[in-house]
Amino acid sequence: MDNHTSSSVPHIHSSPYRPFLHWLKPTTAIPIVLYIILSALGVSTSSLGSDYLRQDSTKPLGYEFGAPQSIRSDEFLRNTPMQLGVLAAGETISSPLAAEPDLVTQIPNAGFVETIVFFDAAALRLGPFLPDSMLFAGYRLFPLLLLLLFCPRWLQKLGAKPKLAWFGTSLFIFSPATFWWSFLPVTIAGFAIAGSYLVTVAAERWEQSRRLSAVLYAAGGGILLARLVTGYIPWALTIGVPIVLATSVWLVWPKAERRFGLLALAAGSLTSVSVLVLMVWENLPGIKAQLATVYPGQRITTGRALDPGELFGAPVLFKLQSSGTVLVGTNASEISTGFTIALVLAVAMIAMSPNLGRDRDSAAMITLAACCLAWFSWVVVHWGTIGSKIPAANLVDPLRVAQSLGFPAILLLSLVLSRWAAPVGKALPVLIAASCALITAYGGGVTQQTRMPGLRGFEVGLAAFAIGAVVYFMVAHPHRRWPFIIPVLLAASAVAFVNPITIGLGDLRASASAQRMLEEGKKARAANELWATDLWFDDALLDATGTPILGGNQMSGPNREQWLKLDPTAQHEFVWNRGASIIKFAWTVGPDIIIESPQPDVITVTVDPCTLQGRGFNVTYVVSTQPLQGSCLVPEQSLQWFSQNQFVYAVQK
Structure with a gap:
């Protein structure tokens, strides 16, 4: 009876619908359903409800919960009007005094190839046919959807446990710089991680002799990764490149599967290079104009030592949500960073890890750590004229490194914690936690003295204690769930009220x-x-x-x-x-x-x-x-x- 039943009922693994079944999993279906609902309602985090963009600020139109952030003028006075203009005109409208901005804004105009690469922005051309608020919200939320769909999968592919993959994804999203920079880190990482993940799938398909599928996955990944050399280059280098390098090492590390990894990388790279060459051809006047500019085209920088507040001050930035917080010599966007303390914790745990092997997961993890440490050196060492001669790195101001280094560090920490075994005794967790707490207190104290005079010593101590506590429980109890839920909740509470929730397009x-x-x-x-x-x-x-x-x-x-x-x-x-x-x-x-x-x-x-x-x-x-x-x-x-x-x-x- 049992044998007959098992042989007569088709296995789920042999079902032709198997490739689509994973979309029914809650971790996939919930983000997609929420994306569809929020887009249909026209929900965004834009500050387009600012008084600057009101016909009459005493009679505001539309729905907005929370206060617009005037510091995010790049978002609501530049990017938002530009995107809404595409919705209105069906194309990009630029000043005749300006060169075509397509590669910088990642909004295509007339080019065929750039329309494929920037497919999400190309959807804005549907403005004459579909509701503007729906298209605008869908465009703004799309990178977040990509990150939620692919970051946990990518981390698990590289060896992270599911709970830690979601821990890393969540902490990435709730970092201060994410919210104070209008989700720009999410945009960069969303496409980079999605593209990297698709290339890993392509390698698997090649190993299974499913060549057409492999080529399509590799091509899709290559198209997504081609965006890295457009848009905001400094953070593409500090956030996107470490992701791509770690993925590449993971693909080619095992000898038995190296051929398939190389095939996937070759196909993805060929696609990326091909579309980039074609996009350069389509946008040659704009590229020439940008390279010839005084600012920022000819700007060269070098690494220099920053103060601890600029590196480790993120845990005290909850204070930025308080109205009336005074900042000296900076603003809320410039002072905000990722959780760089994660790099200190991750490197310490790697150094103490007894089970670090030579497998592909370890290789990818070490590659990501090496990238993070290389960028860390850019903000703790004065490189002088040597640094100004290092290609690519000399395009990144150290302050931009400090703001973004915490993002790959969080991904690294997720991988490290997944391999961490609970130590015997409490001495080691206490030592690591105390070190992280002291570094946080140091960074918070410098922030208090130099940039945020209204920050109280008690608040610095509270932030340091919170970091020490969550680090202790993560290190001492890596197999439980709650030590990883608490830091995510704390991080979310520190940025929950930064951006408004806007429904519709207001007075615009x-x-x-x-x-x-x-x-x-x-x-x-x-x-x-x-x-x-x-x-x-x-x-x-x-x-x-x-x-x-x-x-x-x-x-x-x-x-x-x-x-x-x-x-x-x-x-x-x-x-x-x-x-x-x-x-x-x-x-x-x-x-x-x-x-x-x-x-x-x-x-x-x-x-x-x-x-x-x-x-x-x-x-x-x-x-x-x-x-x-x-x-x-x-x-x-x-x-x-x-x-x-x-x-x-x-x-x-």
Whole structure:
């Protein structure tokens, strides 16, 4: 009876539906279902509800829980308007003064290959057909979905236990720099880990002689990994590269499977290099402009010793959630880091680990540790002129290393803890915990003295005690679950109220001013016309509604031919030859044009609006915070934005 039953019922392993069954597991299904629900509701963590982006701040539109973060202006005044502009226009709208920014923003425009690589942003082109709030939320949440789906799998592939894989993933997400940098670390790691994991699957498929499947997985991984050399390069180097190197070593380490690992790496690398070459060809003018910029293209740095607060101050950053916290010489984004203390703990445990073998998991772990220690040396040793000559590393400011080093360190710690055996006695756990607590107290104390004077000694001590306690229980009881749940809960509580929960797109879509500009944007795009304003917040509104503007973002670098219309002798090229910058206009009367850079990422052009058309710019409307006098200007209906009436003028030819 039993034998008959077992032979007549097909095994799940032989089912043709087996490849799809893992999507029904709770650890996979729950993130996907939540992603779909949150996207459909238009939920994001954007600070687009800032007063700067309100028609009338006393009558805000939309739903927002929590306070917008003014320090995240890069998010709500640059990235969000740019992304909403794609939703409105179906394409990227850039200033004629700026080179095409596709590789920097990771938002494709006309290129076929970049559309494949940046497929998530390409979905924003569906704005004319699907709800904007749904597409925007889906785009913003997608990297987090990737991390939740692939980071635990990748860690387990490299030897982590399931509970520790989720521990590492969760602590990665709830690190201070994740929330204070608008989830940029998650975006970088999400694609890097997903791509790395797909390449490991490709190796398995090759071993199983499933060649077509292997090629597809390797190609998919290669496409995801191609993004690493675009976007924010410093953190791609500190977060993404260690992930890729650890995966590569894991693939080629065992002799018996080395051929399959090499095949997967070769196919993935060939795909990455191929699409990169094609993307470079598609974006050659923008790349040339970026490489030729004064800032940041020609900026070279070197390693230098940072203070302990910059390295180990993360546990005291819960204080940033308190309103009225005063920071000296920095801001909440710049001071925020990952949990670098995880590197100290991981390296100490590796040194004391008696069961470190020569298997592929150990090799991957040591590779990740070596990458972390190499970057750690960049922030604790003064490298001088030698450091400035090290390719790639000389592009990364030590402060950016300090902010991001905790992320690969957390992944490393997950792997180390998975191999850790509970020590006999309490002396070793106490020693390790006390060391981590003292280092935290040192970092917190320096932070208190130099950057956060409102931080109390009691709070520094509390953070140090919490680190010591969780480290002790993790080291002493590695086989239990609760020692790994507590630190995740503590980390989550320290960042829970950093970003608002926003439903919908607020005044950027629901207000009368936004609706007006959506229509004006359609007309301007059809007629190849430009608007120009003297207020960054007005630029953000026009950008978000797909209205072509003369100012705004200059992300990759300048369009030199267009800038020479304003500066024919290139006298001010040192000022306008910048990337990662904002172009602002100020209105005056007379023929003189003044081009200045009050700070590294801002370019200010003071000009008579009536001279712009004579310079070759088809500016047909000008917006001003003050009344203007000019023979070419005809008053139009005012535009209310930033709780002010902005003066609008038609520019006569």
